[in-house]
Amino acid sequence: xxxxxxxxxxxxxxxxxxxxxxxxxxxxxxxxxxxxxxxxxxxxxxxxxxxxxxxxxxxxxxxxxxxxxxxxxxxxxxxxxxxxxxxxxxxxxxxxxxxxxxxxxxxxxx
Amino acid sequence: xxxxxxxxxxxxxxxxxxxxxxxxxxxxxxxxxxxxxxxxxxxxxxxxxxxxxxxxxxxxxxxxxxxxxxxxxxxxxxxxxxxxxxxxxxxxxxxxxxxxxxxxxxxxxxxx
Numbered sequence: 001x002x003x004x005x006x007x008x009x010x011x012x013x014x015x016x017x018x019x020x021x022x023x024x025x026x027x028x029x030x031x032x033x034x035x036x037x038x039x040x041x042x043x044x045x046x047x048x049x050x051x052x053x054x055x056x057x058x059x060x061x062x063x064x065x066x067x068x069x070x071x072x073x074x075x076x077x078x079x080x081x082x083x084x085x086x087x088x089x090x091x092x093x094x095x096x097x098x099x100x101x102x103x104x105x106x107x108x109x110x
Numbered sequence: 111x112x113x114x115x116x117x118x119x120x121x122x123x124x125x126x127x128x129x130x131x132x133x134x135x136x137x138x139x140x141x142x143x144x145x146x147x148x149x150x151x152x153x154x155x156x157x158x159x160x161x162x163x164x165x166x167x168x169x170x171x172x173x174x175x176x177x178x179x180x181x182x183x184x185x186x187x188x189x190x191x192x193x194x195x196x197x198x199x200x201x202x203x204x205x206x207x208x209x210x211x212x213x214x215x216x217x218x219x220x221x222x
Contacts, residue, residue, distance in 0.1 A: 034210055043215050089153070102151050
């Protein structure tokens, strides 16, 4: 029973264009959402987060949007760079627990 | 500031053998997590410590997995005996309370 879904296993984007990674969740009680980036042979690295009281959070090239009614969040990367090529995990916190999605592999093509 | 340290980085064992992983969290981080990440999936929480007490171990297969956190700092995760389906990357993470987690590089376990 996946509580956090990332329905696109992979995504390819041209350098300089926008990358949009999507995430859906099932439990309306989730109150905090995070995105992590993971390079091969490394642990996930925290990227950006958003609280359920907000609908947008921006940090440089990275913006996360939250649509609570649709139980959907997305990560926008503008402009995309080759160094952004990695696996991106959506995660949520519910109480003390963190639940991760299966990840989306982003490839930014030069 | 040093990150989360884990060892070993890689381990290959045969089924029914035992294995142990070690984690040293970021200094001052009270919360420590162990995750299992199977290929193609997201990390799945196995156990969470707050200082040296267990907060959540509901997804830890307690018949074969055990974990401890000595003096609220380092932690070890043990599997005894290992099964083929235990092949995965085992990630340790730490955090200050409920804030975002900082992950170590992980230990890749292969069970033959």
